[in-house]
Amino acid sequence: MAQFRYFNRDISWLTFNGRVLQEAANEVVPLMERIRFLSIYSSNLDEFYRVRMPYLKKKSIQDQDEDAYSKAGEIIDRQQNAFGQILRESVIPELANLGVNFCYKDGVPGSILGAVNQYFFAQVAGFLQPVFLTKNAPFFPENNQLYLVAILRFPPDEEHVALVNIPTGNLNRFLKITRDKQDHIVFLEDIIKHNLKSLFPEAIEIQSFNIKITRDAELDMMDEDGDDVAEKFEKQLNKRELGYATRLLYEPGLPLRHLQNIIVSLDLKSASVVQGGRYHNLKDLASLPVSPPAQTYPAWPPATAGANVNENTSLFDTITSEDLMVHAPYQSYDTILRFFNEAAINPLVEEVYTTMYRVAHDSKIAFALISAAKNGKKVTVLVELKARFDEANNIRWAKKMKSAGVKIVHSVNALKVHAKLALVKRKHAAAPYLGLLATGNLNEGTAKFYTDHILLSAHQPMLAEAETLFRFLSKKKKPDSSDLIAFQHLLVAQFNLLGKFLQLLDREIANVRNGLPAGITIKLNNLEEEVLINKLYEASNAGVKINLIVRSICRIVPGVAGQSENITVKRIVDRFLEHGRIFIFHNNGQPEVFMGSADWMNRNIYRRIEVCFPIYNPKLKERLTEIIELQWQDNVQAVFIDSELNNVAIAKSQPLIRSQEAIYRLLSQETADLKTI
Structure with a gap:
């Protein structure tokens, strides 16, 4: 495959699902967690057949990419055979040793x-x-x-x-x-x-x-x-199963x-x-009625986020004095719930804005927004109708919030609002804006097993830009050349996000060509968009060292002479789903760090509203960089993606670093240290 400039996106995704299957075969992983990985693999594959295989088959019929369709089938066949072998030869015998006869x-x-x-x-x-x-x-x-x-x-x-x-x-x-x-x-x-x-x-x-x-x-x-529009969309939903x-x-x-x-x-x-x-639908293995405690991961109780967050201090006062960051699920999501709950009852709060992409089934955030509206605050919520497989739940909550007086805004056709933002506007306050900007959905359910990072800030110029964006999105129109919003802090897809990332990459290229230190570290769920990949190739050829952590779809081909020899790609699969998007640019020893909602995919760059944002607080920037460095050092759960799109095990050397465990220990120790102050 190395002769290609880009990996096929669907084949690369299948190698990610294959990595999930490797965890099911990993005898170091507790038995019930291995069974859970089998369930995840099966669920993932079902979705692939519902969403991607129709596309690949259509392309094959049109003679545009027959090889990808047949290749996908071959990979799935091999993986399915491995799935059965893991279940028959490893999982079922281990269950038998526990006194469980799984009649398979x-x-x-x-x-x-x-x-x-x-x-x-x-x-x-x-x-x-x-x-x-x-x-x-x-x-x-x-x-x-x-x-x-x-x-x-x-x-x-x-x-x-x-x-x-x-x-x-x-x-x-x-x-x-x-x-x-x-x-x-x-x-x-x-x-x-x-x-x-x-x-x-x-x-x-x-x-x-x-x-x-x-x-x-x-x-x-x-x-x-x-x-x-929601009612019309709901009628379309009813046709999906047909x-x-x-x-x-x-x-x-x-x-x-x-x-x-x-x-x-x-x-x-x-x-x-x-x-x-x-047997089919083996995603149901997740509900297998056996759960010996010794056969699951040890509990990691979430730590408290922030030095000054306590029951005697208003969270709003804490954020006003200093930015705060929550690293879920290592740290408690209660801080995020508290942000919305304080907004609901605080008499100084006049307006609340938020995006909701995948609403939790029993969303405490949505209940807080309902209370805010009933308490006389102006509440505007952008609920995304087109969040695949969560549409019905989102519609249900949109109706409930609307009936309580919340202004509900749905994005226009063919444009998803994928940004993760919330904004509170207060009267009679030195800092009228308080904001929440995140890498993942405002969903307390997924926050228990998705690794995400949430910034709570009172940075007034940046949050004023967030208000400008909310007001634009409330108009329910697609951005065009007439929408000249001059974002100076936020990176917003459809406006300045692509251009800003290209500028940041160009600066690293210029630095290395001028004999200055340069480097790029990026963590994404998916890497697909060719303009940005080409710029990474250009940076590699200029001599910039590029470290990429890409969980699933990865079209960049690393380690190819004359193309990408300075690019290294790792993939991490462990007990939590890696979900954060983080961008670190060396900047001649003055690193600039960004987080946000945007993967580098065509849909995120060109067809969605995404928001990335800078981390200005030096302590938060240092901690986030430390977390990414631990992930880059992972030699237990991380693998390399090589130039042939293989998951290549990293040679075990001392010290052994399992990044998720190391991050949990780091953040737990931080909490323990703060309690002694």
Whole structure:
């Protein structure tokens, strides 16, 4: 692959999911966490088939990139084989050593058959709705729903095929039964298989196989606007599960003639037909009913953020005196909740603005915004409708906030507001603006396992720019050449973000060419956009040392002579999902540090509203740089991405540094030190 200037974005993402699978195989990782990584891998792959495989197949049909589609299929096949091997040869035997018989290969053991049958008739049978498969059968298989294909032979020698739903939306996927001090865990589909004779009593022979159909998740976006845009969008959401089929996954052994019959009868001719394992939807492994404490990660109670935050001091007063940063999930998210709660009740607060991209299911932030509105404050919330797979929840909260008096603003079609901002405006205050600027969503749920960084600041010029941006976005129009907002502090996509990053990169290039020290360290979730990649190549060729930490999509090809020999890329996968975006420019020994919401992807640079921002406080800048340096030194959970797009293990040397653990210890020690002052 090294002869290419850019890696394929989808193939690079698959190598990230392969890295997740490596953690499932890592015997140093506690057993239940390894099972969780198997679940994450499976969930990721389902989304890939819903979102990216339709695109790759379309490109393949158009003869634009046939190789990427076939290559993706080959990689997925290898990974799926590895998945099954990890489960069969490692995870299941280790469960057995703990006294747990996970009935993965052999179905229902005879010793618990009576209890299983009792459960079937008492709990399961009423949810089953078998449908005989005929050419004109009025049946539409649901997205990612599990079905049993029952091949039935009736006397004298008639053969029929029926589909039986597996009601995982109504019942737990797994049933645990304890006998003689041993736990047996069986799949819901195996319980149904053992009782198919009760569904088809006249059949003299029954064979059964599991299938699953995945459907395209793309929505037909509207160009419409107005007060009812959310209702119109909600109608489109209801059509998502009716999208065309992208994959038919079937159990080995399903006879070819019946497979073809299924494809024709269910109109699956355009779907990828993939032979999987016996069981599908193994993202459900996350709910496996076994949790021995010794087989999970040790608890890391979140530390307190900030030296002066306590129950006797207003958080607003603390922020007014000095910037504060919260490093989630290592530090408590309560500080962020407190920001919104104080805004809701503080009598000096007149206005509250915030963006909400993925709203927590039971959002305390949204409740605080509702209270603020009911307490007479002017509250404006930009709720993003097009946050994929969170649209329905976002619409639900938007309606609830709107009914309480919150002004709800939805972004216009084809433009997402992905920025992570909140702004409080106070009357009669020396510092009227207080702000929150973050790398991740204002979501207390994901804050428990996403690593993000949240700046709380009273920097008045920067926050005045945030107010200008909120007022512009409230107009619900796309930026164009007439929108000449002169941002001096904020880096805003569609305005100055791309140009500013290019200037910062050019400065490092100029410095190294003038014999001055130079360097670039960047941490991203995804790196795709070619203008910025080309500038990084230019910097590498000029002699600038470039360190990149890229979690998933990475199109830059490192370590290629004459192109990128000064570029090194690492990827970190551990107990928390790496999510922060951080940019450090050496600047001849006077480092400039930025954080923000923007990955370097086409969509973030050209089709979204993103906000990055400088870190001015010297102590916060130093601490953030220290955290990134620990991540760069990671030789336990980090891997190199090489010029062939492989995840390459880093040679273990002393000291062993697992960056997430080191960061947790660093921030916990900081809290302990502050308590002694």
